[in-house]
Amino acid sequence: MADAGGRALDPDTLRAHLHRADPAVLLVVLAQLTGDVGVLDRYGAAISHVPDAPEMAGVTDPATATAIVDDLIVAVTSDGIVDGAVAPDDPALFARLVPLALGVTPGDEFLPMLLEQGGFRRPQPVVPRTTPLPDTLDLAIVGGGLAGIAAAIAAAREGIAYQVLERNEDVGGTWLIQNYPGVGVDTPSSYYSLSSELNPEWTSYYPKGGEYRDYLRAVADRHGIRDHTRFGTEVEALVWDEVLHRWDIHVRASDGTPSVTHAAVVVTALGYLNRPKFPGVEGRESFAGISVHSGEWDPTLDLTGKRVAVIGAGCTAAQIVDSIVDDVAHLTLFQRQPHWVAPRKRDSDDVPAHHRWLNRHVPFYANWLRVKAFWGSADSAYPVVIVDPEWASTHLSISRANDMLLQDCLAYIDRTFGAGSDLAAKVTPDFAPFGKRIIRDPGGYYPALTLDHVDVLVTEPARIVPEGIVTPDGDLVEVDVIVYATGFHLDFLSTMDIRGRDGRALVDEWSGNPRAYRGGTVPGFPNLFVTSAPNTNPSHGAGNNFGIEVAVHYIVECLHLLAERGARSLEPTREAYDAYVAEIDHAMENTVWRHTPSAHTYYRNDSGRVIVASPWRLVDVWNQHRTPIEEHFVLR
Structure with missing residues (x-):
């Protein structure tokens, strides 16, 4: 018995791993491998999905799961069955499989993008290929x-x-x-x-x-x-x-x-x-201890037993604090402005061994896990950044969808710091989620801030002196190491x-x-x-x-x-360029980045124009870039 790559498979090992897998993914893989869409009718109705699971995991009764596994073992291990499978990029079959795999039914407009992003097919050519690319085109x-x-x-x-x-x-x-x-x-x-x-x-x-x-x-x-x-x-x-x-x-x-x-x-x-960006704080060069920017880290630096100040509260600071808090003698976090922090949804980020094994041995399994991960973090999240003016007029959040995220983050704050506590107030932003880049807690960032040897200061340094950092209130925070997690130009x-x-x-x-x-x-x-x-x-x-x-x-x-x-x-052309930029700016007006001017973010330039984020759904951007519009270009 062998898989599609010619590797010998032990049927008992295969069965054991398949029984731990998502039955919805196994079913769509079975349909692809056999070309038998009848399996969707036989088993599909028995599959549901866990809405709150990180992967929208499919679930079913043990008998149905066993039947899917039995059929899939035959498909994976039988000679010739994989070679005769339906083309994995067959659009009609794919349209039937996506709702089963995801637990939701994306519109038809998303299917070509999902086919490509799932790795089932490469981007499809649109411009004719009647003339070879010349050798001079390097x-x-x-x-x-x-x-x-x-x-x-x-x-x-x-x-x-x-x-x-x-x-x-x-x-x-x-x-x-x-x-x-x-x-x-x-x-x-x-x-x-x-x-x-x-x-x-x-x-x-x-x-x-x-x-x-x-x-x-x-x-x-x-x-x-x-x-x-x-x-x-x-x-x-x-x-x-x-x-x-x-x-x-x-x-x-x-x-x-x-x-x-x-x-x-x-x-x-x-x-x-x-280019690493340092705050314009007086006396930075006078510090007698060790200074390091996150973007220029010295891997030989040992923070064990040190008094450490971390300046910054973004994603980088969260990862650093999470990583070093158990080693340092004392940690002081200087936070100019808090970010919204989303809780980790799993007890562990480790990928289970059965997923890795199935990725290697079962055709299309890894592709479907990718599709699920993409959809869960792509246009299904788009409503979170779009403003509902009526809602936003009476809420900190900008829409009902945005508020669901806000409430999730607030609940995480309350669970970690205690509702109404001083520390909870320090880490709670005053703008809607996504007003600046949201942080995913790597697992121990918020808990680290509750430890006795950690202080959170809602301020920027007033100045730096040889002994450490002076706060705007005139207090001296003595430290051995200053970590600048202050981003980049x-x-x-x-x-x-x-x-x-x-x-x-x-x-x-x-x-x-x-x-x-x-x-x-x-x-x-x-x-x-x-x-x-x-x-x-x-x-x-x-x-x-x-x-x-x-x-x-x-x-x-x-x-x-x-x-x-x-x-x-x-x-x-200048006309196409100006019109496209105008379309971007018009669409941007309806987004969270324009609605939350108090959020300090590198997404905006000095005049307030958003210059980093795209205001559109991914599928819109994907469609815009299928082929050039010839009249929008000057060709010489």
């Missing part, structure tokens, strides 16, 4: 993190010559350089990955940074991306050559040696939070000198108000695509991997449009 990818890896995989599949320019000495991006205590992913691991590169071996539903870094390295190695990567190479400038229709890319090696490389197309695969390519047509600088085009058309394109900057563009962050749910995959598909479609028209460069 690609430079700036950055070797998740976005750069995704772009490189797509380029290789299209037969496009590419090079990755990475300033670090390895791939991994954020997950290579972020190594502070407790650093981890706050998007479900079964979803926070590339849809074409599912990982059956996640050990945690929310893995630590090292595990995610290892995933990215493994993907890069499978696709030979290192062979196309120049490590230790910082891109300092991009200059468009109007005569050659190519970008001159000015780089500097880690030893300081400058050079220039060239490409017809540049994809910037850089995040916008890279918001850099939409502002650290790079980018000169487009006629030498115009991108920083001048944006002038503190970064904007972009679809695909992260900007008029006057031909063949430049920004994967982490303004207003592309799916801030109501999912993860940036969604926006990356959407952008990469769109870039490929644009390149085929160039080939079909025999053109060498492409850029959006």
Whole structure:
């Protein structure tokens, strides 16, 4: 007996693992493997779902579960049955399977996106492929993190010559350089990955940074991306050559040696939070102890027995506090403004062994777990960020859906700190959930704040002196170590000198108000695509991997449009660009980010315009980027 990968299976082991699995997922897998939709009628009515479970788990009676398992064992272990299975991306079958797997019935508009995000099929081409991509259409990818890896995989599949320019000495991006205590992913691991590169071996539903870094390295190695990567190479400038229709890319090696490389197309695969940001507090350099920013952590730093101050109260601070609280002698948290903190829904984030085993051995099992994780954190959450004016006029929350989250967070505060306590008041925000990025408690953050050796100060430091931190009230908090969990400067390519047509600088085009058309394109900057563009962050749910995959598909479609028209460069018209930005701003007015001006957030620029979050549902963004609208572009 063997599974689809030719691996020998012990039927007793298979049965034992299947009996611990979600019967709804097993049923849809059974239908896919056998092509027998009759199993849906035989067993489907007996399956219900637990609404409050993290995975909307399917449940059924023991007899039905056993019958599904028996049939599935035959499907997995019988010769030829898997080879004869219905195509996993069959739309008609998929439409029948989704409600059973999820426990809800998404509209038909979501099904193509779910097929793709579940890894059942790759993004479908839309632009005709009657003309081959020319050899002159080579690609430079700036950055070797998740976005750069995704772009490189797509380029290789299209037969496009590419090079990755990475300033670090390895791939991994954020997950290579972020190594502070407790650093981890706050998007479900079964979803926070590339849809074409599912990982059956996640050990945690929310893995630590090292595990995610290892995933990215493994993907890069499978696709030979290192062979196309120049490590230790910082891109300092991009200059468009109007005569050659190519970008001159000015780089500097880690030893300081400058050079220039060239490409017809540049994809910037850089995040916008890279430079550590310190508070403008007086005397910071005078501190006699150890100072460290979360983004520049020293892995040799031992906090055991130390008096530690953590400045900041965002996701990073929560992970650090959770991780170090048992080691330090005393911890003081300086909190400028509290965040809403959602409780962990499981006793443990460890992925059960049976899930990992089934991911490896049962076809499509991992795909369906991904679909469930995606749907649970994607557009099903969209109503939480949309304002109901009537509701918002009389509530702190902005809508009934938003209030459900608020009440969940308030209940967590009351359970942990005691309703009406001083500490509960300190950690309770005065704005609606999602007004600033919500935090998922890694498990011990709120409990840590209740410990006798932990103080929570609702203030920023007034000044720093050699002995420690002085509060606005004049009190001295003596510490040995100051941890700055104060975030990063918001850099939409502002650290790079980018000169487009006629030498115009991108920083001048944006002038503190970064904007972009679809695909992260900007008029006057031909063949430049920004994967982490303004207003592309799916801030109501999912993860940036969604926006990356959407952008990469769109870039490929644009390149085929160039080939079909025999053109060498492409850029959006000023009219299309302005209209698209106006649509974003109009839609944004109805969101929580515009309704909660008191929430301190990097999502807004100095003028109050929201420049990070996307105001739309994911499915709307997905549909917008299926194919370029030719009349919205200038092709030369």
